Amino acid sequence: MEILVCARRVPDTSENEIELNSAGNDIERDDLVYSINEPDNYAVEEALQIVSRIGGSVTVVTVGGEDDEEILRREMAMGATHGVLISDDAFGGSDGRGIATILKAFVQKGKYDLVLTGVQAEDGGAQVGGMLAAMLDYPFASLVNSIEVLDGGKLKISREIAGGNKEMNEIDLPCVLSIQTGINEPRYVGMRGIRQVASVPIPTYGASDLGVDPGAVGQAAAKVKRVDYFVPALGKGAEMLQGSREEIVEKVVELVAAKGGLK
Amino acid sequence: MARIFTYIAHKSGVPDDSAAELMAAARKIDAASSPTAIVTGWGPDLDAVCSSLQSSYAETWKISNEALVYPNAELVRKALVKVLPPGSILLVAHEHFGIDLAPGLSVKMNAAFVSDVLGIEGIEGSTLRLIRQEFGGQVSAHVQCDISSGAVITLRPGAFKPLEQASANGVVADKSPELGPLTAGRRYLETIVAEAGDVDITKHAVLVSIGRGIQEKNNVAIAQELADALGAAVSCSRPVVDAKWLEKSRQVGSSGKTVKPQVYLACGISGSFQHLAGIKGNPFIVAINKNPKAPIFQVADVGIVDDLLEFLPELTNKIREMHSVSVK
Numbered sequence A: 001m002e003i004l005v006c007a008r009r010v011p012d013t014s015e016n017e018i019e020l021n022s023a024g025n026d027i028e029r030d031d032l033v034y035s036i037n038e039p040d041n042y043a044v045e046e047a048l049q050i051v052s053r054i055g056g057s058v059t060v061v062t063v064g065g066e067d068d069e070e071i072l073r074r075e076m077a078m079g080a081t082h083g084v085l086i087s088d089d090a091f092g093g094s095d096g097r098g099i100a101t102i103l104k105a106f107v108q109k110g111k112y113d114l115v116l117t118g119v120q121a122e123d124g125g126a127q128v129g130g131m132l133a134a135m136l137d138y139p140f141a142s143l144v145n146s147i148e149v150l151d152g153g154k155l156k157i158s159r160e161i162a163g164g165n166k167e168m169n170e171i172d173l174p175c176v177l178s179i180q181t182g183i184n185e186p187r188y189v190g191m192r193g194i195r196q197v198a199s200v201p202i203p204t205y206g207a208s209d210l211g212v213d214p215g216a217v218g219q220a221a222a223k224v225k226r227v228d229y230f231v232p233a234l235g236k237g238a239e240m241l242q243g244s245r246e247e248i249v250e251k252v253v254e255l256v257a258a259k260g261g262l263k
Numbered sequence B: 001m002a003r004i005f006t007y008i009a010h011k012s013g014v015p016d017d018s019a020a021e022l023m024a025a026a027r028k029i030d031a032a033s034s035p036t037a038i039v040t041g042w043g044p045d046l047d048a049v050c051s052s053l054q055s056s057y058a059e060t061w062k063i064s065n066e067a068l069v070y071p072n073a074e075l076v077r078k079a080l081v082k083v084l085p086p087g088s089i090l091l092v093a094h095e096h097f098g099i100d101l102a103p104g105l106s107v108k109m110n111a112a113f114v115s116d117v118l119g120i121e122g123i124e125g126s127t128l129r130l131i132r133q134e135f136g137g138q139v140s141a142h143v144q145c146d147i148s149s150g151a152v153i154t155l156r157p158g159a160f161k162p163l164e165q166a167s168a169n170g171v172v173a174d175k176s177p178e179l180g181p182l183t184a185g186r187r188y189l190e191t192i193v194a195e196a197g198d199v200d201i202t203k204h205a206v207l208v209s210i211g212r213g214i215q216e217k218n219n220v221a222i223a224q225e226l227a228d229a230l231g232a233a234v235s236c237s238r239p240v241v242d243a244k245w246l247e248k249s250r251q252v253g254s255s256g257k258t259v260k261p262q263v264y265l266a267c268g269i270s271g272s273f274q275h276l277a278g279i280k281g282n283p284f285i286v287a288i289n290k291n292p293k294a295p296i297f298q299v300a301d302v303g304i305v306d307d308l309l310e311f312l313p314e315l316t317n318k319i320r321e322m323h324s325v326s327v328k
C-alpha cells in the first residue's frame, strides 16, 4: 500500500512556556523547542506498521520552510521511505484551506492508496485532513484509533467518540484518515538513526512544480486570518501558595482536610 | 446579513445540550438573528427532536432519510449541501461528529471554516471576528473570517452560555424531499462501548490525577502512594493512557470518564479543555505544575509551582505522619 502522511513541525507545548512577543502579533519564537506534531508522529508509525504487514511505501510530506526538514529526517529515521518538502514564498500565510489546496495538488501528482494526517495541530484545528478529502472526493474519517486492512480495497477502522467508546466503520480506498494519539506506540528514534539519514536528499516542490495557482493560496486568498495573540484577562484564578515546600505541604493538607478529602 | 443555521446533534429523541449553546452563539453573531435549527435522522426519534426544538427555535428544518438513521458525516454533508442556501453560516458543536463533518462541508459549500471557537466578538460587513485558543490553551488568538460566501464554524462545548428565553412556538419545515439518493464511501458498522477498568474513578471523592508531567511509568507509584495515604484513586490525562502507563478507564476528559470528586489533585496536567470537560460538580482543585503559566492555574482553587516528583512524596509523608499521630 502506498501511504502518504502529512505532517507538521510545531512548538512543543509540553516543553515550552508560550509567551507573546512584544508586538502581540505572534508568540515569542526564539528559544522554543520544536518537534513533530504529536498525532502526526502516531500517523507515521501507523503507516510503517501497515507497510510492514502488507508491503508498500511511506512518504512523509510537509508544507513549510527549510527548518521543517528536521521532522522529515526524524520520520525517515523512524523508517519512512521518502520525505518531501513543499515550500514556496507564495504559500506563506495560507489558511487551512490553502494548505489543503497545496496538498491536494501533491497527492494528485502521485498515486497513494491512503493519506494520513494527525487529528489536529497545536495551533491548527482539525481542518486540513477533512478539507483535503473533500477536495479529492475521497471518503474521510477523523479521530481514527485503529486500522485493519480488508480485502477488496477497503479498511475497517475505529473512531474515538465520547467517553472512550469506539465507532466502527468500513471505508473505501483511497481515503483520508486523521489519526488520534494512542493508536500505537511510536518507535524511538535515536541520534544515530537521524545521522544515518542526514545526507539523504529531500526533494522540494514549489507552486509551479505542483501546478498550484499562487493566487489560490497564501495570505491573499486566505478567508481566515489570525489578527493577533493575547492572554485573556482571567477570572479569579488559583490562589498560588507561597513559602517553603514544607509550609506549602502543610497548607495543602489543611485545605484538603477542610474539603473533606482526608479520611 | 447571512442566514444562520445550527446543526443539532441528538440521541434517543433528545437534542444534545449543545442546541442551546449554538443558539446563544448565533445571537452573538447577530443579536437580532433568529437561527434555524437543522436536524437529520429518521423515524420517531427525529420527530421527537424536532418537536422539542419548537420551544426554542422559531424554525426547524427536518431532514428525514433512512440512510441518516446513524449520523454518518459524509451522508449528512451531502444532505446539507443540497438544502443550505448559498452564503449560509452553519454552527456545529466541536466534538467527534463536528470534527468529522465540518471541514469537508466548508469545502463543498465553498465557505470559510473556523474550528473550536470560544468567543464571538461580532460582525462588521462581511468580516466575522472570533476567538480561539492555541498551544494547549496557553494563548488566545483573535481570528477574522471572511463570510462573504458563507462559513462553517465549530464551537467549543461549554464556551457559550445558553440564554433564558421565552418559548418560541416554532414551526418545523420538512426538507427531506430535496435530498435524492444518499450513498457514502464510509459505512457505519457498530459502536463498541469502552470496557470497565479495575478501578472506577467516577465513584471516588478524592482523585490524585497525573498528566504527562509524571514523565515515566515508574513514577506512577509516587501518585499511587499519595492516593493510598489519602484513601483516594489515581486518575490521569490522556497522554498517560496513550503511553500505556495507566488503563484507559483511568482517563478523565471528553474522550474518557466524567468524574465528580470533592477534591481533585491535578499533578503535571496542563489543563486542556478536553481534560477539564471530564471534571464536573465543581470540586476543590489543587494544581501542581512546574510551569507558572499552565492553564490549569486558571481553573484551580489552589496552585503550587513545583516539581511534582519532589512535592508529592513530601505530601504523602506528611499525611502518613498525621495518620500515625491520630492512631496513637
Ligand SMILES: Cc1cc2nc3c(=O)[nH]c(=O)nc-3n(C[C@H](O)[C@H](O)[C@H](O)COP(=O)(O)OP(=O)(O)OC[C@H]3O[C@@H](n4cnc5c(N)ncnc54)[C@H](O)[C@@H]3O)c2cc1C
Pocket: A013, A014, A119, A120, A143, B136, B210, B211, B212, B213, B214, B236, B237, B238, B239, B240, B251, B252, B253, B254, B255, B256, B257, B267, B268, B269, B270, B271, B272, B273, B274, B275, B278, B288, B289, B290, B291, B294, B306, B307, B308, B309
Ligand atoms: C479529540 C480529542 C480528545 C481528547 N480527549 C482527552 C481526554 O479525554 N482527556 C485528556 O486529558 N486529554 C484529552 N485530549 C488531549 C488534550 O488535548 C491534551 O493534549 C492533554 O489533556 C494534555 O495532557 P497533559 O496535561 O497531561 O499534558 P501536557 O499538556 O503535555 O502538560 C503536561 C504538564 O506537566 C507539567 N510538568 C512537566 N513536568 C513536570 C514536573 N516534573 N512537575 C510538575 N509539572 C510538570 C508541564 O508544565 C505541563 O503543564 C484530547 C485531544 C483530542 C484532540
